[in-house]
Amino acid sequence: MGTLIISAVLALVVLGFDNPxxxxxxxxxxxxHTRYVRTGRRSPGSSSPGGAPRPSGGSGPSARGGDNSYRAYRQRRDQMARWERRYRRERPWMTRQK
Incomplete structure (x- = not known):
């Protein structure tokens, strides 16, 4: 994919000598392309920049199975609600009933 983008950019630069x-x-x-590479390659669930998995063992609060799964559910639910509010705010014409 990167090779295709680079060749397209080079073609556009060559064409640019006649028309800027x-x-x-x-x-x-x-x-x-740089925006896609920065944001598109990361999985939506990973919060670390490298996409490395988080450790799940230990004796801290995350070691409790039920509490951790509910906390993860709550975070996903709140994130989805924020996305939906943002979508309605940015695209009010898309949410209107016809």
Whole structure:
């Protein structure tokens, strides 16, 4: 995928010698690609930057099975509610009933 993006950017740069708008398109393509690489490759459940799994053993509060699963459920539920509120706030025309 990266090779395809690089070749597309190079083609846009070459086309840009006749029309500088192609350079803007190349810049936009690079910008979108870097945003995808930063955010798109990480799994939604991992909170660590490297995506490394969190340790599950130990004697702390996370060692209690029932409390930990309910806490994870609550965090997922709250995150989903925040996403839904943000979606309704940013796209009010999509949530209207017809």
């Amino acid at each position: 708008v192609w350079w803007l398109a190349a810049g936009a393509l690079l910008y979108l």
